[in-house]
Amino acid sequence: MKPMKPARTRFAPSPTGFLHVGGVRTALFAWLVARQSGGQFILRIEDTDKIREVAGSIEHIQDSLKWVGIKWDEGPIKQSDRLDIYKKWAGKLVEQGRAYADPYSPKELQNFRDQAKAAKKPFLFRDHRPENLLKWDGSQPLRFKSDPKPYTWQDAVMGELSTGPEVIDDFILMKSDGYPTYNFAHIVDDAEMNITHVIRSQEFVASVPKYLNLYEALGLTPPVMAMLPYVMAPGGNKKLSKRDGAKDILDYAGEGYLPEAMLNFLATLGWNDDTEQEIFTTAELIKKFSLKEIHKGGAHFDERRLEWMNGFWIREKIEPDDLFARSKDFWPDEAAGYDDEYKKNVLAITRERLKYFAELPELTRFFFTDLAINPELISDHKQLKKLLPTELKELLEQAKASLEQSDFTVDDLTKRLNDLLERTGQKPAVLFSLIRIATTQAPASPGLAGTLAILGKDRSLARIDEQLAALR
RNA sequence: GGCCCCAUCGUCUAACGGCUAGGACACCAGGUUUUCAUCCUGGCAAUAGGGGUUCGAUUCCCCUUGGGGUCACCA
Numbered sequence: 001m002k003p004m005k006p007a008r009t010r011f012a013p014s015p016t017g018f019l020h021v022g023g024v025r026t027a028l029f030a031w032l033v034a035r036q037s038g039g040q041f042i043l044r045i046e047d048t049d050k051i052r053e054v055a056g057s058i059e060h061i062q063d064s065l066k067w068v069g070i071k072w073d074e075g076p077i078k079q080s081d082r083l084d085i086y087k088k089w090a091g092k093l094v095e096q097g098r099a100y101a102d103p104y105s106p107k108e109l110q111n112f113r114d115q116a117k118a119a120k121k122p123f124l125f126r127d128h129r130p131e132n133l134l135k136w137d138g139s140q141p142l143r144f145k146s147d148p149k150p151y152t153w154q155d156a157v158m159g160e161l162s163t164g165p166e167v168i169d170d171f172i173l174m175k176s177d178g179y180p181t182y183n184f185a186h187i188v189d190d191a192e193m194n195i196t197h198v199i200r201s202q203e204f205v206a207s208v209p210k211y212l213n214l215y216e217a218l219g220l221t222p223p224v225m226a227m228l229p230y231v232m233a234p235g236g237n238k239k240l241s242k243r244d245g246a247k248d249i250l251d252y253a254g255e256g257y258l259p260e261a262m263l264n265f266l267a268t269l270g271w272n273d274d275t276e277q278e279i280f281t282t283a284e285l286i287k288k289f290s291l292k293e294i295h296k297g298g299a300h301f302d303e304r305r306l307e308w309m310n311g312f313w314i315r316e317k318i319e320p321d322d323l324f325a326r327s328k329d330f331w332p333d334e335a336a337g338y339d340d341e342y343k344k345n346v347l348a349i350t351r352e353r354l355k356y357f358a359e360l361p362e363l364t365r366f367f368f369t370d371l372a373i374n375p376e377l378i379s380d381h382k383q384l385k386k387l388l389p390t391e392l393k394e395l396l397e398q399a400k401a402s403l404e405q406s407d408f409t410v411d412d413l414t415k416r417l418n419d420l421l422e423r424t425g426q427k428p429a430v431l432f433s434l435i436r437i438a439t440t441q442a443p444a445s446p447g448l449a450g451t452l453a454i455l456g457k458d459r460s461l462a463r464i465d466e467q468l469a470a471l472r
Numbered sequence: 473g474g475c476c477c478c479a480u481c482g483u484c485u486a487a488c489g490g491c492u493a494g495g496a497c498a499c500c501a502g503g504u505u506u507u508c509a510u511c512c513u514g515g516c517a518a519u520a521g522g523g524g525u526u527c528g529a530u531u532c533c534c535c536u537u538g539g540g541g542u543c544a545c546c547a
Contacts, residue, residue, distance in 0.1 A: 052546065113544085120473030120474075121473065121543095122474050161476075166475070175545040176545060235482095276495050278497095295478095295485090297478050299484065302482095302484065304497065305483070308496085311509095353508065421505075427506085429505085429506050437506095444507055
C-alpha cells in the first residue's frame with residue numbers, strides 16, 4: 001500500500017431539492033478519498049442563491065447521506081453564514097486592483113449576450129478600459145479583473161487538460177444582493193477549509209481556467225482537481241437530471257433498497273479497479289477506490305442492474321438476523337400479529353426471490369391472512385385444467401389424508417409429498433401445483449414443503465378443506 | 473458558432489501493443505420433483521469510420537463522424 005496523505009474533501013450541494021443517484025455518487029467518491037487517506041469529509045451547503053433555495057432541502061440532503069452511510073466530519077457549513085468572509089476576500093481583490101464594480105446594467109449585458117449569440121461567438125466580458133474599472137461600493141456586482149492566459153493543468157480523473165487565454169473573462173465575484181457567486185465562494189471556502197481535493201461533476205471543466213486565474217490573483221495554490229463524468233439518464237445521452245424523472249435517493253430507501261448495495265452500484269458506475277470484480281463491500285471500496293481509475297466518459301444509470309445487485313446483496317451478503325431487522329417496516333399489515341420467529345422463517349424462505357423489501361407484501365401475504373378461494377388458479381393452470389373436479393378432489397383428499405399424519409417438519413413433509421407422488425402416479429406439476437394452490441391461493445410461492453412447514457398443520461389442512469369445498 | 477472533453481455488446485465494464493475481444497446486467501433456450509425465484513448450462517450481442525506507426529493495433533498518432541459540456545448577478 002502506498003502511503004497517503006490525509007485528504008480533506010467536501011461535498012457541496014446547493015439546497016435546491018433532493019439528491020439523486022448522480023449527486024450521491026459525487027458525494028461517495030469524495031467521501032471515499034477522505035476515508036481511505038484517513039482525512040476528513042466536509043459537508044458544505046452552497047446556499048448563495050436565495051431564489052432557488054427550497055425549504056427543507058438541507059435536512060433532506062443530510063438524511064440522504066445518512067441513509068447511504070456517508071458520514072461527514074465537519075458541517076453542514078452554510079455559505080450564507082459566511083458572508084463577511086467573502087466580503088473580506090473581495091475587499092482584498094479590490095485593494096489590489098483585481099476587482100471592480102460592473103459598469104453595465106443587466107439590460108446592457110443581455111444585449112451584449114444577444115449580440116454574441118447572433119454573431120455565433122462566445123460571450124466574453126473583459127473590457128479593461130479605465131472608464132470601465134469602477135469603484136465598488138458593495139451595492140453593485142463585483143467583477144474579477146482577469147489576466148487572460150493559456151493554462152495546462154492536471155486533472156486527477158481527466159488527465160492533462162489545456163486551454164487558450166480566450167476562455168477567461170471577468171466573471172462576477174459578488175452579486176448585487178451581497179451574496180458571492182459560486183465561482184468566488186467555493187474558491188474562498190476551499191482555501192479556508194484547507195480542501196485538498198475538489199471532486200465535482202464534469203460540467204465545471206470549462207470554468208477551471210477562470211478558477212486558476214483567480215487562484216493566482218489570490219496567491220493560492222489550487223487543490224487537486226477531479227472532474228467526474230456524468231451519470232447519464234437511461235435511454236439517452238443526457239446527464240441524469242430531476243427533470244428527466246431522476247428519483248430522490250430516499251425513494252430507494254422507501255422501496256427497501258440496501259444502502260450497501262446502493263453504494264456498491266454507484267461506485268461501479270464509472271469506476272472499477274481494473275479487475276472483473278463487481279461486488280464490493282463499503283470497506284473494500286474505501287480500500288480499493290482510486291480517482292485515477294474513474295472513466296472519462298459518462299455511464300448510464302440502469303435501474304435493472306441496481307435491482308439485480310440489491311437482490312444479490314439480500315440473498316448473499318447480509319446475515320439473516322440483520323436482514324430481518326432491516327425488513328421491519330415492509331411487512332404486510334396482516335403480519336402485525338405474528339411474532340418475529342414466524343416472520344424470520346417467512347423471510348428466510350422468501351429472500352431468494354426478493355429484490356427489494358417493498359416486494360415483501362405481495363410475496364408473503366398468504367403466510368399471514370385468511371384466503372379467498374381463487375378458482376382461476378386452477379381453471380387457468382396448464383395441467384390442472386385438464387382434470388375433472390372429481391379427479392382434483394380425489395387427489396386433494398389423498399394429500400389431506402397423508403398430511404394429517406405428518407408432524408409438519410420439512411423432512412417429513414418432503415418424504416410424504418414424494419410418497420404421494422408415487423402412490424398417485426401423478427406428475428409433480430399436477431399434484432404439487434394442486435396442493436400449492438390450495439394452501440396459498442397465490443400464483444407463485446416458495447417451495448411446497450417449506451411453505452407448508454411455516455404455515456403449520458392446522459392452517460394447511462384448513463385451507464385444503466376450503467379448497468375441497470370449493471371444488472364441488 | 474468558439475473553446476474543451478468523450479467513444480468496447482442494448483447497459484455496466486475487462487483486455488503490459490500479442491490467444492477465437494473476457495465478465496456482469498438484461499434478453500432467449502434448456503436443466504434442477506410444481507409455480508415464481510434461486511442455481512447450473514448454452515445462446516444472442518461490441519472495438520463508430522478512414523488513414524497512418526508497427527511483424528502485430530481495442531490499445532499509440534492524425535482526420536472524419538457521432539455524442540456531451542460550457543459560453544448567467546445558477547450552482
